[in-house]
Amino acid sequence: MFTALFNYWVVIVLMMAGLYIVMASGHLVKKIIGLNIFQTSVFILFISMGKVAGGTAPILKDGISVFSNPLPHVLILTAIVVGVATTALGLAIAVRIYEEYGTVEEDDIAEMDNHDQDLDIAEYQRIESGK
Amino acid sequence: MLIAALGLPLLGGVLVSMQSQSPNTRDICSLVTAVLLFLLVLGFYPSVLAGNNPTLVLAEPIAGLGLKLTVEPLGLLFATVASGLWILTTIYGVGYMRGNSESNQTRFFFCFAISIAAAIGIAFAGNLLTLFVFYEMLTLATYPLVTHKGNADARRGGRTYLGILLVTSIGFFLFATLWTYAITGTLDFREGGILSGHVGPGTAMILLTMFAFGTGKAALMPFHRWLPAAMVAPTPVSALLHAVAVVKAGVFTILKISVYIFGVDFIAETGAGTIVMWAAAFTLTAASFVALTKDNLKARLAYSTVGQLSYVIVGAMLANAAGIIGATMQIAMHAMGKITLFFCAGAIYVATHKTEISQLDGLGHKMPFTFAAFFIGSLSIIGLPPMGGAWSKWFLLMGSADAGQWVLIGLLLLSSLLNIAYLLPIVGRGFFRPLPADDAAHASANTIQEAPLNCVVPLCVTATGCVALFAFGGAIYDYLLLLFPKT
Amino acid sequence: MINMVLLMLLLASVYAIIRLDRLLTAVLLTSLFSVLVASIFMVLDAVDVAFTEAAVGAGVSTIFFLAALAIVGRQCKPTPRRKIIAPLIVVSATGCVLLYASLDMPRFGEPLAPVHQHVAPRYLNDSAAEVGPPNIVTSVLASYRGYDTFGEVGVVFTAFIGVLMLLGAGTRRTSIEPPTPTGAPKESMRKKVVLKEVADLVIAPVLIFALYVQWHGDFGPGGGFQAGVIFASGIFLYALIYGIEPAQRLLPPRRLAYFPAIGLLLYAAVGIISMLRGGNFLNYSVLVNDPLHGQHYGILAIELGVGITVAAVMINIFFSFSERSL
């Protein structure tokens, strides 16, 4: 039991570590690092379920008859692409945020947004009182 | 033919809206539509008297539950009243609007036509869903009429109007409708009702109460506030609201639900109407008291309407033949009486721009037709012979007696006394008090005279109608017996 | 069981990433993480995936991260204590669900597990006769599940459009500065002579290797995606050493921006031709008279489409980032 499931458990810990970084970190780039780790760990889960004990890579060669399952490999190839695409877009947004706000720390941004809102309200009150 | 009855006012409305450049064509258009509609409605009588109920399904938005129109005696009577009075209101409206040179007259007549279409839809609704649809349509179509003046007051009044009517109709009426549908699986209006045998007395009482209070147009206290608020509207609109379409649609709805959803016998058996009946009894007394305190003529008439409507509700809740017949008659009689009073109020406003009762001293001599008509209308509302109103009050008292509700009889009589107290002094002021000094100067210069002919003729016609209805009381009674095939 | 040492290294690197406030190190550790994962994939017989993970995780992603860090700075604030609790609760709850599930999972490497029973055997047994390539992953990727791969190219293309919308195509600078006729090395470049020498030696083989991977995907690990990523890496290397401008002269961004679309359209064209020839979308068997030949041509064509799109997208995104950092 222990040995058979141990690697799943490690993978679960890895996944949760990634998820933790996403949620706990306030730095937008670090959040994306977390997402990356989360997704990559899920990939391990997929690939490990495709393994057949004593099998080889699913490339047909004479004299080999036991192959690991190719389907998870295909799925994960696709998923890796999806992952890098998300990373690129996320980073692009983070860069734009930095250009607009001068920071990529969530707390600082929230503060500035609140400030914006205050400005909006002040503007509103100015107009109201002016009338 | 049913399509025509519904489509005609709509078509008229569209035609009217296209004629905004030429007022004469437009007003003729309105009038012709009104007359045609009245004739069309009358055309239904032969088949209804023969016991048929022409039916038409327009569409089926919800599986097994269509927009259905059915002509039956109760609805036909309401349609007759509404379409008949529409002719007069149109004539009067043309005079009033031109006399006061109001703006947006085209929009006014367009909305008017839509309101009538909605009223006809309510009259001929074949099930509760259809009724609800046209009920809401009426609310929305009359909203621009109420806010016609467009000033702050009008908007505030309009908001109250729309707020109360929509909230009560969605909050209570729609809910009760859905509940009924969930219980019975149908919403068709059927003789003897559909709820009988499906629900116990408790649920029936809750449902009936929700329906009654959900019909905000019936102005049952405490949901009567919209009616005085809507007084900001021009007088033809008030006439429409009070006499022709809106409040009548409200009480008619309650009547129809009592007769065709619950069934008279079912209400009588279960006593489901108790709460509503006493609420109505309270309203009719309280409203009369409030009316006494109002100096503004239209406000006083508004509270009078609140009280008179509750007569209809009381009649419906009595759940016996005399009560229902009295209630139905009250719809017609009160319509005729109240429209007369409003026409008079409008005529006074057009002629003198006076709105308060205390300003009316001595005007009776200057405007004899108007004040005479007001007197006749008042008598009809009070319920004194030889006016039509006498019949309805009589049957309502009979119904109360049949039901053994002696307290109720007392309240009805008390209310009639109050009616005398708040209506007749107005006429008295007009005829028996001298003109105030500053007005006398105007009067000598002949600046005060009767309102334009367009205004005076309709009010004379309706006043005559009040008298005529007394003569037709028997015929109406016979007709209404169609509702009770067994008795 | 997967190699214990690798798993422990993974745990250690993730722990370090959580603790680190210096993002540059964190990114490099993430890169290491990817390499380790790639090794695990290798152990698990997923050679294609290992190849890709190494190229993407340790290569392209890392470059993107570095480019972004160059703009937004390398330091991050430590997480305040009070902000740890909520994530911990969520993560523990999720972890518990996963642990609960793991109790019923098939034993690792079990040949009788359901995954190996239902769908996969057909791929293993019949793909040679039905599709052709010895690399079964390629058969499944390009033919049996070619539609997924089409979607995957769509994802890459979408990311390209998104980055372009946000950051621009990387054309701004070249339009301002007139292109210098000869690649006069800047001051800083002179100090990188050794690097330059090495790069000259490496870049050409990298690009050739990319082409090899592109065409060899039928037989061994590889294919359009890996080739595209490797090709892009070669260009990154060139740009890092010689500067962005020479790289952009080599591959003008304005023209390069067409290529993602061209790759995607090439892929779709194969599918549409098969529709015109009476088959369903992406049914390569109808492309020519012999189904097996048709499969072969189809796979070659779509792999080329994948390669073009992926390489062009990666290079474009890189240019977009690098323009912002200057």
Place this chain on the structure above:
Amino acid sequence: MIEQLPAIVLLLPLLAAPICSMIHNGDYAWYLAAASCWLAAAAAVGLMAQVWGGHTISYHMGGWPPPWGIELVIDELSALVVILVTVFAALVISALRESLRPKMRKHRHSLYYAAYLLCVASLIGITVTGDAFNVFVFLEISSLSTYALIARGRDRRALIASFRYLVMGTIGATFILISIGFMYMVTGTLNMADLAERLPALSDNRVVQASFAFFTVGVALKVAIFPLHLWLPNAYAYAPKATTAFLAATATKVSLYVLIRFLFDVYGLEFSFQQMRIDLLLIPLSIAGILIASLTAIFQTDAKKLLAWSSVGQLGYMVLGVALLNTAGLTAAIAHMFNHAMIKAGLFLALAAMIYRVSSSRLDDLAGIGRQMPLTMAAFTVLGLGLIGVPLTAGFVSKWYLISGALDKGWVPLAAMLIGSSLMALIYIGKIIDVAYFKPCKPEHAEVREISPTILIPCWVFALMSIYFGIDTRLTAGVAGRVAESLLGISS
């Protein structure tokens, strides 16, 4: 040709997207984008015609039979959702051109249209696919394009909203990926019909149960089911005007479709509702969502945020309808998907027209706009009545069914609550209408004129549709009713 329709409806926008990205002239790109959307809409109607009455089409991608290849499956439900996506996308893009003009430099327009088309194509892809992993792939295309579209908003807060959505969306998508992995782990297949056959036997397997949990959470994030809705209000409020109209109409609806598909068809009614008791979770959440979101909407001072919060509440209606698990409730959910999409798209579009003129969506800036832009505001009013659920509008039909569904279960208080929430909708829509008609116009907006027909016509098409589908409900409630019966396993 006709048998290729499932692929064609998807390929039209998907191929127009790369071509758009290559056209530098934004106007030509717009023509192409609009044309491809309208053609896709026509193809979608063709699909509906084929499956009308309860037929099913299966299209084998690459000619490989399922479960080895990927299959597209079209039944009445998916055809309805495809119509929803394509028709509303086409209407919105017809209006888009006008609204983009002042905001972006011209050659970026093409990219915007390309992203829009990718989003449309991916939503179609999600809807028609019969393969669980393929759902994930197209979900990612739609997510990425959505992030990009939102990030283009004029306010810098759009970037933050987009980033938050990206993080939450990616977590959601990864949860779905985990779930699909688990399903595959115990069944060996990815085909949805195949999964449906194999999963019931494994209902006691913990892996299946966990996959169910992950799937529900992942999709709930995408649907914005309370309390996972946090990304939605800001994303809608700060996204470019017309984008909001499109997203509000389609994106969450398609996610909800995925939820319905998996709960009823893949995991199966018995497993989802009798074993896992998902309804016990969804009913309280949706009720809380309806009440809290409607209440929040009432207190908004920004019209766009108000409508965004209203969307959260309206999604609650749909989820509630699903969770009621009776014919009326499910009919309501599916019909409301369509009706709400139509109404909200129209509302956001009309609002976009006003924002276009006054450059703000704050309520006090919209004061008096009803007189400056009477036709736009009239359309807004008609649509607003639909949202409240006034009779003879589409909103009434779906609410009717929903309340019937609650009453069929004998839950009178729930029905009363739903009526109450309609009244809350009356308040918040009334707030906008009241400001627009009855407040004096700001002096700086005195010169504001009616919007051009390019936006006005689509607005009115939505408004008239809202009335039409309040009367003729064969396409909405009719289909929804049949679908509901088949999902619930009731043979009609």
